[in-house]
Amino acid sequence: MPKTLKNSKILKNSIRLRRFMADEMTQSALAKSVGVTRQTIAAIEAGKYSPSLELAFKIADIFELDLQVLFSYELD
Amino acid sequence: MNLSARERNIWIDVITSLIIGLYYLKYLLKIENWSGIWTGDIKSFIYVVVAVAIASSVLKFAGISKKDAMEAADERDILMAAKAAAAAYYTLMTLIIAFIGHLVFAHTIWQIFAFAEFLNSPVAVAHVLLLIVMITSIVKGFSQLYYYKRGH
Numbered sequence: 001m002p003k004t005l006k007n008s009k010i011l012k013n014s015i016r017l018r019r020f021m022a023d024e025m026t027q028s029a030l031a032k033s034v035g036v037t038r039q040t041i042a043a044i045e046a047g048k049y050s051p052s053l054e055l056a057f058k059i060a061d062i063f064e065l066d067l068q069v070l071f072s073y074e075l076d
Numbered sequence: 077m078n079l080s081a082r083e084r085n086i087w088i089d090v091i092t093s094l095i096i097g098l099y100y101l102k103y104l105l106k107i108e109n110w111s112g113i114w115t116g117d118i119k120s121f122i123y124v125v126v127a128v129a130i131a132s133s134v135l136k137f138a139g140i141s142k143k144d145a146m147e148a149a150d151e152r153d154i155l156m157a158a159k160a161a162a163a164a165y166y167t168l169m170t171l172i173i174a175f176i177g178h179l180v181f182a183h184t185i186w187q188i189f190a191f192a193e194f195l196n197s198p199v200a201v202a203h204v205l206l207l208i209v210m211i212t213s214i215v216k217g218f219s220q221l222y223y224y225k226r227g228h
Contacts, residue, residue: 036150039080043152048227052151 011050013071015041018063034058082153083224085136090217092132097210099124104203156223164216171208 019025027045031038034055043049044059051059060070079087103121149157179201 036152037080037082039083040150040152043227046227049152050228055151 008076009073010047010076011071012047012074013044015059015070016045018065018070022063030059030062033062080153082149083221086217086220086224088132088135090214090221092128093210093214093217095128096125097207097214099128100207100210104207107203156220159223160216160220163219164212167215168208168212171211175204175208 015030019027019030027041028038031041034041035058036055040049040051044051056067056071060067063070099121103117106117
């Protein structure tokens with residue numbers, strides 16, 4: 001029987017940390033690399049916006065990481 | 077407040093719509109004769125609409141830097157616009173159905189309840205429909221700003 005997903009789980013990410021580790025990359029630079037606005041990157045970091053799968057893969061590609069390292073689905 | 081060019085333009089649009097909407101409402105309330113389209117002080121209303129529209133365009137143009145101008149809408153902008161359009165659609169449908177209900181039942185069920193002159197004046201009906209369009213546009217703008225602020 002499949003596991004039931006709880007609604008209290010949210011999408012978390014470590015983009016801010018990864019930016020810091022990538023020579024303090026700015027939000028604008030990351031936004032430009034993946035083709036979105038700086039406000040969208042800020043919203044993702046703040047957990048206010050869940051990116052599309054394609055955008056999530058693009059961000060992971062920039063940091064040369066697997067998707068599940070950058071994004072996790074955890075309890076709030 | 078750190079707004080994108082798109083959010084800034086939505087704010088300008090919403091404020092413009094609100095000013096025009098309120099002025100239009102004020103114009104409607106002054107009308108006494110609903111038989112013709114050139115009733116009331118329509119000239120000054122048109123002047124105000126033109127002036128506000130020009131001021132709004134100037135504000136938008138002045139606020140856009142070269143960098144902003146090159147910035148295309150991304151997936152978040154498209155999602156927020158779609159959510160706001162859905163909210164505006166429900167508003168439009170509710171108001172239109174309520175107004176149709178009024179047109180159909182005003183003579184029968186609540187005939188004592190004023191506004192009967194509306195039914196005999198296509199101009200008045202056109203004014204109400206225009207007001208509904210304005211309200212819908214304001215709802216769309218506010219919803220979009222709300223979704224930008226709240227996220228998801």
